[in-house]
Amino acid sequence: MTWRRAALELPTIGVPAAMVLMAGTYPFTWSVPTALAACLALPLRHRWPWLATVMCLPALCGGLGWPPAVIAFYRTGRHTRSPRVALTCVLLATAVPTTFVALNERLPLNQLLLTLAYTFFMSAAPAAIGALITARQDLTTSLAETARAREAELEAREATARASERARIAREIHDAVGHHATLIAVESAALAATTTDQHTKDTALRVRGLAKETLTEMRAALGLLNAPREPAQGYLDLPNLINRARAAGLPVDYTNHARTTPTPAVGRAIYRVVQEALTNVTKHAPNAPVQIHLTRQSHSIHITVTNTASPNPPPHQHHDGTGLHGLSERVTTLGGTFTATPGPDGGFSVEATLPTGRTKVDQKDSTYGGSARNPANA
Template identity: 55%
Template sequence: MANLILSAMFSVVVPAAPAALGVLIRLRTELTTTLAERDAARRAELTARLDTARADERARITREIHDAVGHNTTLIAVQAAALAAVTTDPAARETAEQLRHLAKQSLAEMRAALGLAGAPSHNGLDDLPRLITSTRTAGVQVTYTGIDATPSPLISRALYRVVQEALTNAVKHAPGAPVEVTLTRDSTRITATITNGPPTAPSPDLTPGGTGLEGLTERVITAGGTLSATPTPTAASPYAPPSQPEIRRK
């Protein structure tokens, strides 16, 4: 009798074992998949929270910069306009108007750099004549030779910033010196050459330091060009994609 019972159990269990094993494997696979999906969802949620926190922090910093710098810049523009309205000296009036224009332009460029809504687009190659004119109005002797070209916006903005930073450095470190700005181009590159003579006046009392050239180097390299600040500084950006572009950091 016992043998019959064992034989019956064996005949039932043995054929069912593969099916039961298959069910266990399937359940284990489903459980593993579910846990992996939950883990991925948890990581995605954490990443989203971090991205949101970073975005909120960037927005906060942007607002603080805009509020602080924008307030002072607006005051400069308002006071310059008031001075231009009450002064009887033509030279003082012209200087005040120039200060007001520069303050408004600085505010607009700051808003564009911070990506604020309604801000105008960044300056580019077409805006260089206006930059040269405003620099001359400020009393700097600038000779400018431009070109007729339509590079990409990235290259156009890089060229504008190269000339702008060079003029700023000339005013700071070589006051009274004439500055020559020359743009040239060939089939592959646009080259900006900015030179200045020795200073003829004491340096203005400006805050030293800054990372203008470092940031400018990164901007030019990003545009696929090279930048050097030497006794004969030049900056070049590609106009058309060369076959083997050369990018060098000096």
């Protein structure tokens, strides 16, 4: 028993002992010693409640044992899982003092029955209160566990329904977009094989490569790739992305002063930010100079992609900003910030700040042993 536990036991022993000493009337010379012994035995109730109850029997016969006995019986009802043990203790505490009184005093039957009822009530009441409190706590715990199980079941059903719907949508997108992308790859390969113009051949091969890469990224994003496959593009693939943009005729100025390797999820987000920004420049400001800068801050990487107005602007095109909205969600999910604003010279600026440390998404990343199907991991 620790000192703290012993200190907490002092009131439990001292209060009933004080009540015994203040009784004033002692039926027998041994009444006080047995009652004090019962008080000193109360610490046994934590491990052996029945033993603490039995230790109170001599004190009950002496007439001063009820203060410690009430505590012992409460503990017996509170922590004794077997109803038989608790009932046996109550019957002993009823029968032994009543029998002792009947043998030592000549009482009429009505007083003897009153003594029997009194001893039964004084022993059964605290035991019943303890048992009821335990039953209530068990019921509360059971209801809480049932509620948690029900909630988990509902979450599992919702997750299953979402997964089924996502799988259906993924199949439809894969079949529709995949078919056209495959045709583009086949047609461009055929063009490269039949043309005699070297520039046309290089362009066709580049289109074929982009179509195949589109298929790969689409399947990875939809979770349809079977392991082992190449992982989705990330931070280390930025030079290849920029070289492809330059090969397509886009003047790109790229500087990277981050000097760090971010986590996989953050690396993919950086790649997607730059990729979407270059795609938008190609669509809405072809041949416009682009500046891409990556800088390291205290605990984050700052990405800036800016472009000036296009020297040959295309006809007005409606764009709903779906790609930028998706980027904003991706960056926000990782704990970063994202802005996309038009410039005063007719250009456009995309900025994002992403943490360099491990994020919640990385905990679900397959690189860390989690699921690669997390949307932010695509």
